[in-house]
Amino acid sequence: MSTRPISNTRSVTGIPSARLITWWVIASEIVIFGGLLATYVMHNLGHPEWRAAAMHTNTWLGALNTFVLLTSSLSAVLAFKAADTLDGAKAAKFLRLTALGGTIFLVIKGIEWTREIHEGFVLSSGGFWSFYYVLTGLHGLHVLAGMIILLVVAADAAKNRELQRVECIGLYWHFVDIVWIFLFPLLYIAR
Amino acid sequence: MSTQVPHAEQGIFQKYFWSTDHKIIAMQYLFTGMAMGLIGGYLAYVFRMQLAFPGHSVPGFGIVTPGEYNTVVTMHGSIMIFWVAMPVLIAAFGNFLIPLMIGCDDMAFPRINRLSYQIFLLSAVVLVASFLVKGGAFGGAWTSYPPLSASGAYNLTPLGASLWLVAVALEFVAFLLGGVNFIVTAMNSRAPGMTMYDIPMVVWMIVLASIMFMASVGPLIAGAVMLLFDQTLKTGFYDPARGGDPLLWQHLFWFFGHPEVYVVLLPAIGIVAELLTVFARKKLFGYKTILYTTWATVIISFLVWAHHQFVAGIDPRMANIFSVTTLLVSVPITEMVFLYIATLYGGSIRFHTPMLWAVAFVAEFMIGGVTGIFLGASGTDIYLHDTYFVIAHFHYTFVPIAIFSVFGGLTYWYPKMFGRMLNDTLGKVHFWGTAIPFNLIFIPLFITGAAGDQRRTYNYALFAEQSRPVLQHLRMFATFGLLVMLLFQLVFLFNFFWSLRHGRRAEANPWMANTLEWTVPSPPPHGNFAKLPTVYRGPYEYGVPGRIDDYWPQDVPN
Amino acid sequence: MLERYLTGASTYAHSIDHLFLLIAALVGFWLIVAEIALFWLSFKFRRKQGRPTQYVTGEEKHLARWVTIPHLLVIVCDIVILVPALIVWFNIKQTNPPIEQTVRVFGQQWAWSFQQPGPDGILDTADDIRTVGELHVTVNTTYRFELRSRDVVHSFAVPSFRLKQDALPGRTISGWFRPNRVGTYDIQCTQICGIGHALMAGRVIVETPQEHAAWLIRASNPALAERESPPASATGASIVAEVRR
Amino acid sequence: MLANLTVVPKVAPRRFALWTLLISFGGLGLSGCRLGPTDAATRGKELFETCVPCHQPDGSGSPVLGAPNIAGMKEWYVEKQLEKFRDGIRGTHFSDVEGMRMRPMALSLPTDEDVKAVAHYVESLPPVRHASSLPGDPRAGAALYATCSACHGPNGAGNQDLGAPRIGGIDDWYLATQLRKFKRGVRGADSRDFDARLMRPMALTLADDDAVRNVVAYIGTLRP
Structure with a gap:
């Protein structure tokens, strides 16, 4: 790529621009998920019958997914530590491990969806299911996007380039993780 | 890691369509916005002609059927706010001014910037394409209330409704990307020595607008996805028969929609602050106070949204709270306007075209502001809600915002953008030909609104009270005003394109202004500054006692 | 003013x-x-x-x-x-002042329809009077209206009464009004409701008690009504001509 | 210090602006001439845009919206029905949901001449036939149709003198809906609707909904 503009290298606040913009992107994502979750919670309070629908989600698979995602976050932290010591190859290894975690998450999510669709619960089967598919689907898209970025960053990091990006994608991955931490109890446990 | 590397000669496509240079991207936003503005103006012409001569064929359009009328007003509203005011005020001026005014060579993330424009362009293309699909473009008002918008059987523009939502959602994403870039650039990439209070007001305002946009639009993006699913996948988020709630959309929409007004207002008043100080040769009266009042406005504007829904079936007790917060928002805004007026005190005012726009902005915006009180007071809103009084009110805010301040800004920064001066005489002809007819359009509409004319009505013939001849004459008068105003825009277009080639060459600082963009050649070269500047003082040091020059650029050591 | x-x-x-x-x-x-x-x-x-x-x-x-x-x-x-x-x-x-009469208002694409008690004065009985586009009320009587929508959001507005209330599908919203002047007034829909939004006109006819009683008899007995002149509803006469008049 | 900003350029833009304005005003004036009536055929076609959202560009209707197939319907009948809608004779019954959607659209036609123009255009549309959508026994319906054939003709072609429209080739779901409306008095109850008041007792001879479907199925076999 061409050279970096000066504006990108300046840091008046003391926070590197890359980290700063990651935080702002996460902030805007929080508003999107926050709005959706708040809407869901408000509706859930007004519809006691949704509890019955929520009984059909598989708590065990959900819990397993929580575990998978938390583990992948751990490897994202390890990748950041490796990048901090300028060990690009190691960072890349951990990033790919994180992406693998994301893949497992999506596979399990896919199994869940398949089961639910087989049981006849689809997007249009009522309020709870509409929210369920929209929330998990939107989250799944974020996981997918995160995985792609993880792999791109890993490819660079393996050649010891752009190591500052390891931290940014790590932050983003934690955010995706935390969104799941909110989704899991709301969709699987609160019945 | 250094800039100032001489860039290889790029092809036309590389230079104008694939550039990461903030100035080119600003121009892309500006010209896209202007093109969309022409469409929006044409639509206004169509529905005003229909209202003045109902049932007659409108020259250049044909007979306006009820369905077409809905489409035309819906698209006029959507285009003017989302595809004209937003791109021009925030993106075009933001992209052009922020790096230049804070003294750096580009945005912090130039490629994100390019991506933001490309998504925006895509959204504009989707919107324009929606005119061509079967059933025509969406006709359920720019507020898009479900269940009307949620079902093709109700709105009768099933494809248009979905395309409209897709276009709006894409537009939001584009401005989120652009917005985080603005915020980070202004936070991190300022020239050495530029403290928070040395930032020119317009940069502050664009950044605050971006933060506000970011904080308000999220729920609506989620809401738009839900509405899209209601339209296409038969979910029931907004369908009361299936456990949904039509009011939910109204809350999500107005939680965004009201801050959105301030999102476009803030850059406009930022531009006006620059114009007033430069042409009055005055320091801005109470820089910090203006900043605090802006923050107050930003915060309060998140708490007023339900004043659009007083009679929408919300709990009537809630209306009291929102009535109070709505009148509360008038407090900081009034203070701000007073400070702007006070800035003129003791000045030495030059009435060049940009200054005319700036003063007209303040004068007209005040009318828009005070008429808002009638609508924020819940008692009178029962009667005035969704009448032409509302239309006249918000046009008295939006037209100064999206037209007056934009023309002021364009005439002021034109030499910096294109390296040539606009013709001042033509500029003044255009100014008077816009500002006077503008009042001719909307003052009659206040009266028809107070007489009960309801909005989005293509023909009042079935309403005995509304088809009184006097009201019809007022409508015709408003249409006359619009025609005159539209014609005078030709003067601007001519001036704009003629001056590109034939205008007098502009020196670096033709207006004797202080801010950093005037320290570089006009137009600025790629990379902006030959030597990156250091800032020694605030942006509005005009008429400082003891100096020979009445201005004191920010980058001059003493 | x-x-x-x-x-x-x-x-x-x-x-x-x-x-x-x-x-x-x-x-x-x-x-x-x-x-x-x-x-x-x-x-x-x-x-x-x-x-x-x-x-x-x-x-x-x-x-x-x-x-x-x-x-x-x-x-x-x-x-x-x-x-x-x-x-x-x-x-x-x-506030809810003492109610003397109740009328049910329905919004639909694109007409207002009304359900009023018949001569027995009780709503939801066989003699209820159902009208489309025309509401007959008595002057100086406090009415409670129950507003419903059959499809999309409408807004029931009588500008001369300074009355406006949105109608939401799936919900009944009530309010009140007390007409104090005899005459015929427009009913508008002020919330966009589709391509017929501008044509969703109705009228409310405020009558003296005597006139209202006479109307009530006519309306609740269609056989009687047929012999009289047809009710004055919005005419289909040239709407351009109406504007020009 | 800013005094030299107003510069007289080489080409006088003032004169250009004047001409531009003059030409534009002139153009507007000329275009104003078009405000007068255009020829009826063009106007009918243009006004048909009002009907398109529900009845579709080819006039073949939309069952979802309850909009009948009107392509090729006779001008006299379309005009008569539009006038009935405009006068509040049709589309003003409390239970006539589709009629209440149609009435405002009929009212949106500016003048009686415009009604004629649209009706003329509707007749000029090539008729479209749809496959039947309701279950029904055409053989059982044939016997019932004897009552109808007196006015609507043995092949369902209609009879203008008797005010009977063509019913052959009309979508079955629409015929069934209208027969039910006649039976319930949703259509034909208005004292001014003479044709419909003739039709109502005929519809009442159909004992139940099976009879309605059967006769509609038989009408579906007619080729007027």
Whole structure:
């Protein structure tokens, strides 16, 4: 790529621009998920019958997914530590491990969806299911996007380039993780 | 890691369509916005002609059927706010001014910037394409209330409704990307020595607008996805028969929609602050106070949204709270306007075209502001809600915002953008030909609104009270005003394109202004500054006692 | 003030009109003061040779109070407006005066229809009178309306009554009005409801008790009505001609 | 110090602006001439745009919206029905949901001449036939149709003198809906609707909904 503009290298606040913009992107994502979750919670309070629908989600698979995602976050932290010591190859290894975690998450999510669709619960089967598919689907898209970025960053990091990006994608991955931490109890446990 | 590397000669496509240079991207936003503005103006012409001569064929359009009328007003509203005011005020001026005014060579993330424009362009293309699909473009008002918008059987523009939502959602994403870039650039990439209070007001305002946009639009993006699913996948988020709630959309929409007004207002008043100080040769009266009042406005504007829904079936007790917060928002805004007026005190005012726009902005915006009180007071809103009084009110805010301040800004920064001066005489002809007819359009509409004319009505013939001849004459008068105003825009277009080639060459600082963009050649070269500047003082040091020059650029050591 | 533009025909029309007048007077005053200040300053401090700019930061106490004091006065005016505004709102939307009659209002694409008690005076009995586009009420009687929508959001508005309330599908929203002037008034739909939005016209006919009783007999006995002249509904005569008239 | 900003350029833009304005005003004036009536055929076609959202560009209707197939319907009948809608004779019954959607659209036609123009255009549309959508026994319906054939003709072609429209080739779901409306008095109850008041007792001879479907199925076999 061409050279970096000066504006990108300046840091008046003391926070590197890359980290700063990651935080702002996460902030805007929080508003999107926050709005959706708040809407869901408000509706859930007004519809006691949704509890019955929520009984059909598989708590065990959900819990397993929580575990998978938390583990992948751990490897994202390890990748950041490796990048901090300028060990690009190691960072890349951990990033790919994180992406693998994301893949497992999506596979399990896919199994869940398949089961639910087989049981006849689809997007249009009522309020709870509409929210369920929209929330998990939107989250799944974020996981997918995160995985792609993880792999791109890993490819660079393996050649010891752009190591500052390891931290940014790590932050983003934690955010995706935390969104799941909110989704899991709301969709699987609160019945 | 250094800039100032001489860039290889790029092809036309590389230079104008694939550039990461903030100035080119600003121009892309500006010209896209202007093109969309022409469409929006044409639509206004169509529905005003229909209202003045109902049932007659409108020259250049044909007979306006009820369905077409809905489409035309819906698209006029959507285009003017989302595809004209937003791109021009925030993106075009933001992209052009922020790096230049804070003294750096580009945005912090130039490629994100390019991506933001490309998504925006895509959204504009989707919107324009929606005119061509079967059933025509969406006709359920720019507020898009479900269940009307949620079902093709109700709105009768099933494809248009979905395309409209897709276009709006894409537009939001584009401005989120652009917005985080603005915020980070202004936070991190300022020239050495530029403290928070040395930032020119317009940069502050664009950044605050971006933060506000970011904080308000999220729920609506989620809401738009839900509405899209209601339209296409038969979910029931907004369908009361299936456990949904039509009011939910109204809350999500107005939680965004009201801050959105301030999102476009803030850059406009930022531009006006620059114009007033430069042409009055005055320091801005109470820089910090203006900043605090802006923050107050930003915060309060998140708490007023339900004043659009007083009679929408919300709990009537809630209306009291929102009535109070709505009148509360008038407090900081009034203070701000007073400070702007006070800035003129003791000045030495030059009435060049940009200054005319700036003063007209303040004068007209005040009318828009005070008429808002009638609508924020819940008692009178029962009667005035969704009448032409509302239309006249918000046009008295939006037209100064999206037209007056934009023309002021364009005439002021034109030499910096294109390296040539606009013709001042033509500029003044255009100014008077816009500002006077503008009042001719909307003052009659206040009266028809107070007489009960309801909005989005293509023909009042079935309403005995509304088809009184006097009201019809007022409508015709408003249409006359619009025609005159539209014609005078030709003067601007001519001036704009003629001056590109034939205008007098502009020196670096033709207006004797202080801010950093005037320290570089006009137009600025790629990379902006030959030597990156250091800032020694605030942006509005005009008429400082003891100096020979009445201005004191920010980058001059003493 | 609003009376000049449109007749008021219900008991609360006056309170809204007075509130409008109060706001107009207060904000009008401030608008004029501010506009005069703006134009006077623009004129007074226009560029003159040999008159330098004054260096004012806005922090100076003696100057800042020219902004602060008017600003405080504006806050006072805000409160003066707010209190009556909330009172008017409370009286119209939050109180329930003693109800004498009930009428059910339905909005649908694109007509207003009404269900009223028949001669027995009770709603939801066999003799209920159902009308489309026309509501007959008695003058000086307090009506409670129950508003419903059959499809999309509509807004039931009678400008002469200063009455406006959105109708939401799946919900019944009630309110009240008390007409105090005999005559025929427009019913509008003020919330966009599809391509027929502008044509969703109705009329409310405020009658004396005698007229209303006569209408009630006619309406509840269709056989009788057939022998009389057809009811005056919105005509299909040239709508261009109506505007020109 | 800013005095030299107003510069007289080489080409006088003032003169250009004047001409531009003059030409534009002139153009507007000329275009104003078009405000007068255009020829009826063009106007009918243009006004048909009002009907398109529900009845579709080819006039073949939309069952979802309850909009009948009107392509090729006779001008006299379309005009008569539009006038009935405009006068509040049709589309003003409390239970006539589709009629209430149609009435405002009929009212949106500016003049009676415009009604004629649209009706003329509707007749000029090539008729469209849809496959049947309701279950019904055409053989059982044939016997019932004897009552109808007196006015609507043995092949369902209609009879203008008797005010009977063509029913052959009309979509079955629409015929069934209208027969039910006649039976319930949703259509034909207005004292001014003479044709419909003739039709109502005929519809009442159909004993139940099976009879309605059967006769509609038989009408579906007619080729007028």
